[in-house]
Amino acid sequence: MTSTSYVARTNNAFILTETVKVAQLIHQGVTFDEIRQQVIEEDLFQLRSLASRRRALNTVFHRLQKVDLSYIKLLATGITDIRRLTNLFLILRSDLLLRELIDEVLLDKLKRLVYTVNPADLRTFFETKREQSPTITKWSDSTYQKTASNTVLVLVSAGLLQAIKPRGNYEIRPIPVPGALRQQLLLDGEELYLRLMLN
Template identity: 30%
Template sequence: MKNINYSAKLTGESFLLYEFKIVANLKKEGFSDKEIRKRVLEENLFQYKFKSSISRRLSPLIKRVNSIDDNLINMLLEDPLGYGVIINLYTIMKNDKLFFEFMDEVIREKIEYNYGFIEKKDINVFFTSKAEQSEIVAGWSEQTIAKLKQVIFKILSEAGMIEDVKTGKLNKLLIPIELKEYLLSMGEKQYIKAMGEYIE
């Protein structure tokens, strides 16, 4: 995470689990990033109306897939016990410093201390503090920040961590033991903790 700068690229993304699996499957079949891009666009594998939407989402999805190994790709595609949701959330955190820090500093704390809800003020305070810490974040427009807040809530909602967007009711994700142990063996403790899992 230290080498990754803050970025507002999340505005063009979302949870995209269905699309993530399509890209992961092509990767498993041995296609290169360039070939994946070509196939998804030419065959409209995401079944989108507009090609521009596909192009915008392909790069982050390819990055996500490239940040996991073959074992995790297999777990994602077989998806026993909802592994896919956890793996997808993990790759979003791994590729986006801002999202990881939101999970680690806001969501983890809420789950650890049993505050069962997330409020608008929580996300506002988070962005204010990041703007004070980072010139990059301080330089973003109000529109960009509003969009990022919206996307973060949407991702958490689609991951099942926010049970109700209106009330902000939080759910603790159940991380299957095999997946948890595998991520721990890879030294990824920080990401598991950021999902609200208590680890000594």
């Protein structure tokens, strides 16, 4: 279920560790209510405030709902690269801005054999989206800045971008999608996401 609207991503951008922990519990047959109790009351995520625990849990639950159990299994049992890229796939499904950033900036540069992204590239992309989209135009400056920053941070956390000097510049790093995730995506007719993962 691919989202076709923009979502403000102001916190909990990648949270791989927390997503994996919940996927492992689901894989073991633990119920959502039991997971909620472990996160909120027993501090499974090791987050101090109750508000932080709730926010992180809501993000993870939203990410894992309506997902085929094969992706839960990949997150629960896969090696690090499989977990990282499965998590990226789940985020891509719900994040139109992230999909467009990859398509319009990263893939466009790779086509031209350019392997770096600079602050001007990112500023132009986000400002153009803000001008074109009534949804993004309505965001406060703070929400806009945090969402832009977190959108880039997702790509860094996933390993598709690597920070280089000078500050604010990134190297684009196409990584082969591990076989198990690649097969599952092809089986489910999700080839689009292989392209968005720079495969």
